[in-house]
Structure formats: structure tokens, C-alpha cells
Amino acid sequence: MTNEQLIAIIKFALANGASLTGRIKAFADLVHHGHALTNDEINALELEAQADDDRRIAARNTDEAGQ
Amino acid sequence: MRRLFPALILALTVACASLSTKQTISAAHLAARNAVTILDDAEMAACKPDVTKKHCTAVPVILTDAAHANFSARIVDFYMKDKAISQLIVDWTPGQPVPVTLTDAIAAAEKFVTDANALAPALTAKADAVLKKWRDLAQKWVGGVK
Numbered sequence: 001m002t003n004e005q006l007i008a009i010i011k012f013a014l015a016n017g018a019s020l021t022g023r024i025k026a027f028a029d030l031v032h033h034g035h036a037l038t039n040d041e042i043n044a045l046e047l048e049a050q051a052d053d054d055r056r057i058a059a060r061n062t063d064e065a066g067q
Numbered sequence: 068m069r070r071l072f073p074a075l076i077l078a079l080t081v082a083c084a085s086l087s088t089k090q091t092i093s094a095a096h097l098a099a100r101n102a103v104t105i106l107d108d109a110e111m112a113a114c115k116p117d118v119t120k121k122h123c124t125a126v127p128v129i130l131t132d133a134a135h136a137n138f139s140a141r142i143v144d145f146y147m148k149d150k151a152i153s154q155l156i157v158d159w160t161p162g163q164p165v166p167v168t169l170t171d172a173i174a175a176a177e178k179f180v181t182d183a184n185a186l187a188p189a190l191t192a193k194a195d196a197v198l199k200k201w202r203d204l205a206q207k208w209v210g211g212v213k
């Protein structure tokens with residue numbers, strides 16, 4: 001498999017990966033292989049992580065949490 | 068785990084302001100965040116909280132209710148800080164200097180990582196094994212910053 005083919009597969013995973021963890025792993029792999037993402041692609045993943053932060057905060061939303 | 072955030076701060080220290088730098092820092096940030104979510108999920112599995120989210124139901128008992136409450140309070144604080152870090156990265160336009168507040172925000176989030184072992188000692192060994200992979204990856208990324 002060529003580096004270009006590998007990057008194509010990773011980019012597919014980044015675009016279509018079911019889980020945020022898998023998408024972040026695909027992002028890491030792209031960076032590792034020296035492939036550049038656009039600013040919008042980076043920001044989209046960060047915003048998705050923020051949404052996941054909100055879900056995880058809600059899952060632990062007790063009287064004690066967040067004080 | 069403890070070395071992940073310092074590695075990110077090192078990346079910021081040596082960073083120029085290109086898109087590739089933003090990409091490297093974002094990747095390291097998301098990897099560090101992923102490591103915490105793994106610990107988060109492990110703690111939830113070890114507790115199996117009931118509908119009140121306050122009482123652990125896991126058998127055998129691994130975590131006390133008090134330990135779970137303490138962990139929850141701290142990890143919620145981490146996620147609040149993580150959102151601030153993420154927004155700083157989003158707002159950072161490539162070509163502009165690295166936001167000074169980004170380093171401060173990461174240092175604040177690092178406190179959670181430093182305290183993680185004390186929060187849930189029963190999970191530490193398992194979490195460390197998973198997190199070692201992320202540490203190694205993060206160090207490779209930091210080494211790639213020029």
C-alpha cells in the first residue's frame with residue numbers, strides 16, 4: 001500500500017467514522033503521515049469534541065459535579 | 068498521562084503560527100482529551116451509577132459513592148476547561164500568533180491529569196496501559212513541530 005492510498009483510507013475514516021474517538025484517531029494518523037487538513041476540518045473536529053464534552057458533563061450532572 | 072499536557076505545552080512553546088502547527092496542536096489536544104474520556108468511561112463502568120447518578124451499583128464494589136462523586140465533580144471541571152481550550156484553538160486563525168491564554172488553559176486542565184491517580188486508584192493501572200499509547204503518539208507529534 002502506498003502512502004497516498006493509506007492517506008486516502010484515513011481521510012475516508014475521518015469523513016465517515018462512526019465514533020468521535022475513531023475520527024480523532026484518523027486525524028492523528030493524518031498528522032503522523034504529514035498530511036494537511038484545512039482549517040475548517042480542524043475546527044469541525046474541535047467543535048465535535050466540545051459537543052461531546054457537553055454530553056459527558058450532562059451524564060455526570062449531579063449536585064456535586066461542577067461545583 | 069502526566070507527560071501528555073507538558074508535551075502539548077512544549078509544542079506551543081516552539082510553535083510557529085502556521086496551519087500545520089494548529090493541526091499538530093489540535094491533534095495533541097484531542098489525543099489528551101481522548102485519554103481523559105477513556106478514564107471517564109472506565110470510571111463509569113467501574114461504578115455503574117443508578118438513575119440518581121450518585122450511587123454506584125457495580126458488584127463487586129470498586130468505587131465508593133464518595134469517590135464517584137469526587138471524580139464526577141473534578142472531571143466535569145476538566146470538561147469545562149477542555150471546552151475553553153478547544154474554543155481557543157477554533158478561534159485561533161492560522162498565521163496569527165499562538166494565543167497566550169491557550170498555554171494557561173492547558174496548564175489549568177493539567178491539574179486534573181495530575182490528580183487523576185488519586186481520584187480513582189483502582190482504575191490507574193488499566194488506564195495507564197491505554198494512555199501509554201497516546202503518550203507515545205503525542206511525543207511523536209511534538210517532535211514533528213518545526
